[in-house]
Amino acid sequence: MALNTAPNISDPDGFYAELLATHEGLSDDDSIALNARLILILANHIGDRTVLTEALAAASKGDKS
Amino acid sequence: MPLDDRYQLAFKLYPYARSTDQDAAAPVRHPVVVLGGGPIGVATALDLGLQGIPVVLLDDHEGVGQGSRAICFAKRTLEIAHRYGCAQPMLDKGVVWNLGKVFHDDRQVYEFNLLPEEGHRFPAFINLQQPYFERFLVERVREAQTAGAPIDLRGKNRVDAVEVQDDHVILDITTPDGPYQITADWLIGCDGASSPLRKMMGLDFEGRVFEDNFLIADITMKADFPTERWFWFEPHFKSGDSALLHKQPDGVWRIDFQLGWDIDRKEELKEENIRRRLDAMLGPDVEYELVWTSIYTFQCRRMKKFRHGRVIFAGDAAHQVSPFGARGANSGIQDVDNLGWKLGLVLNEKAPESLLDTYDLERRYGADENILNSSRSTDFITPKSKISHVFRNAVLDLAEHHAFARPLVNSGRLSVPCVYDGLPLNTDDALADGPARTRPGAPCPDAPLRQGYLLDHLGGDFVLLGVGVDVPDTLEVEGLTVRCLSVPAEGEIKDRYLGDAPAAVYLIRPDQHVAARWPAYDEAMVRAALRRAIGKD
Known part of the structure; x- marks a missing residue:
């Protein structure tokens, strides 16, 4: 598998706090839109089509609700 | 105001005894007076007394209040207690645990092992009811007194007013025998999160209030749970928005339920309602006894400054954190560790008074690190918006199958002592290849x-x-x-x-x-x- 699912972010707590802070004060719709923009930006950064396909599959399987 | 107990005692450790100060013609002057006979105050008295510095400790009760309260004591705390000569009874009585399991709904998301590094005298953590921790400290004080340490613990001595001067503090004290005054060169405020001293001096205590209530139920039961820390997010048994199960000595289990903000406190504390939550969690066949129950809310906040001239604050009186990560009592003991030697050098005229400003600087730095960590844990455990709830549950869903998401799961980042990076007492690192x-x-x-x-x-x-x-x-x-x-x-x-x-x-x-x-x-x-x-x- 080309997708890296091992821990890869230094300072994970700091990253998570920054992620939530970026959403702070937004309406639900605005948060959804921000997430969409973020996904597209990160997807472009990754670029590799195989990785992106595997990421989409991993995210789909994670949906338990 | 009468000198009635505000709470019941678990152990009567320093019963009222009339002091000769109460018969003195003029207020007797002492080098150090400690306000508050909890773990931080007693440790402060012990640290100074073992250095040979005369110290008087005042508390409006005669011992330790009931309730397990702080139950997780970290390695650093045990190392400091070892320096004071009272870690062994804590270790002997405490429960050592290493394995933690995290659940979401009815699924185990992952488990972690504290995997304590080899070659340390003490384990990463012990669980021990706070009253025992305090009792072992006071027992060490008694032993030190016998060996000549000038420590004076005065129970049922309530400080009703302070007059802070440039080089001393005058204290008005109420006792069962009536009022008296003493004077202190230095006053150390260890009188807890709602510090009467802080209020008497009109000092700030700013920070974040978290809108949530947690129910603590300490129970004894015959069920055979392992000695592990179990944490549930949104548990399937619906006893709260999160739940925690943790073992203490004497066959006691700590169970915490997150209740939310709008609750009827009195109603929730009724035994039948507590039992309803416990029954749902433990199943119908488990017999248990309630030992202690309480509902708490919490804040993350600190004083702007811990030193105000001749008055110095330590422990919860100076800073308060949410309980996730066990950073309350543990950080208070680190305050004592930091303050003790500095105050000792200043009193013995080996160091300038300004050394005490570095206590303020270093321990505010420590408090900020603890507040940051415990605020982040709280934000994860009690998401404060819909989107943070969505992200939280996404992390939990992914953590079950993908290693990368596990470091993001935050049910408390456990207390470790801070590194005083970049602070003025350090000399620049000259060991290029050092760890x-x-x-x-x-x-x-x-x-x-x-x-x-x-x-x-x-x-x-x-x-x-x-x-x-x-x-x-x-x-x-x-x-x-x-x-x-x-x-x-x-x-x-x-x-x-x-x-x-x-x-x-x-x-x-x-x-x-x-x-x-x-x-x-x-x-x-x-x-x-x-x-x-x-x-x-």
């Missing part, structure tokens, strides 16, 4: 040495440690005797103190934090670093 964990400002990690451990030889005084290099047998600097210790470069000491360096010399503070380190011994550099570490530069 980061022992850089200036860091607390010394333990390691086996001879028949015991390295930390047995550090603390109390300044120590010059030569690893793989000989240092002189003794050294006098600025009127202080520096204890000197040369050890071979081998085993864990080599890993933790040398890294890739062939040899190293460490100057270590009385609180076992590194003040400076070098690749070789140079007396002039040691002298300069010590002057710096006692606030003379």
Whole structure:
């Protein structure tokens, strides 16, 4: 598998706090839109089509609700 | 106001006894008065008393209140208690745990092992009811008193007013025999999160209030749960928005339920309602007894400054955190560790009074780190918006199958002592290849040495440690005797103190934090670093 699912972010707590802070004060719709923009930006950064396909599959399987 | 107990005692440890101060014609003056007989106040009295500094401790009760309260005591706390000579009974009584399991709904998301590093005297954590922790401290005070330590614990002595002057504080005290006054050169406020002293002085205590209530139920039961920390997010048994199960000594289990913000506190504390939640969690067949129950809310906040002239605050009186991560009592004991030697040097006129401003600086730095960590844990456990809830549950869903998401799961980042990076008592790191964990400002990690451990030889005084290099047998600097210790470069000491360096010399503070380190011994550099570490530069 080309997708890296091992821990890869230094300072994970700091990253998570920054992620939530970026959403702070937004309406639900605005948060959804921000997430969409973020996904597209990160997807472009990754670029590799195989990785992106595997990421989409991993995210789909994670949906338990 | 009558001198009635505000709470019931678990242990009566310092019963009221009339002091000769109460019959003195004029207020008797004491070098140090400690306000508050909880763990932080008693540890402060013990630290100073063991240095031979006369200390009077005042508390409006005669011992320890009921309730397990702080139950997780970290390795650093045990190391400090060991320096005071009372860690062994804590270790003997405490429950050691390493394995934690995290659940979401009915699924185990992952488990973690604290995997304590080999070669330390103490485990990463013990669970111990707070009243025991306090009792062992007071028992050590009694032992020290017998050996001549000038400590005076005064129960049923309530401070009703303070008059703060430039070089002393006057205290109005109420006792069962009526009022009296004493004067203190230094007053240490260890009177807890709702500190009456802070209020009497009109000082700030700002921060974040978290809108949530947590129910604590301590129970004894016959069920056979393992000695592990179990944490549920949105548990399937619906007893709360989160739940925690943790073992204590005496067959007692701590169970926490997150209840939300809008609750009827009185209703929730009714036994039948607590039992309804417990039954749902434990199943119908488990028999249990309720030992102690309580509902708490929490804040993350601190005073702007911990030192106000001759008044110094420590523990919850100075800073308060959410309970996730066990950073309350543990950080308070680190305050004591930091304050004790500094106040000792100032009182013995070996260091300038300004050294106490570095207590303020270093422990505010520590408090900020603890508040940051415990706020982040709280934000994860109790998401405050829909989108943070969505992200939280996404992390939990992914963590079950993908390793990358597990470091993001935050049910509490457990207390570790902070490194005083970049603060003025440190001398710049001169050991180029040295391990980061022992850089200036860091607390010394333990390691086996001879028949015991390295930390047995550090603390109390300044120590010059030569690893793989000989240092002189003794050294006098600025009127202080520096204890000197040369050890071979081998085993864990080599890993933790040398890294890739062939040899190293460490100057270590009385609180076992590194003040400076070098690749070789140079007396002039040691002298300069010590002057710096006692606030003379």
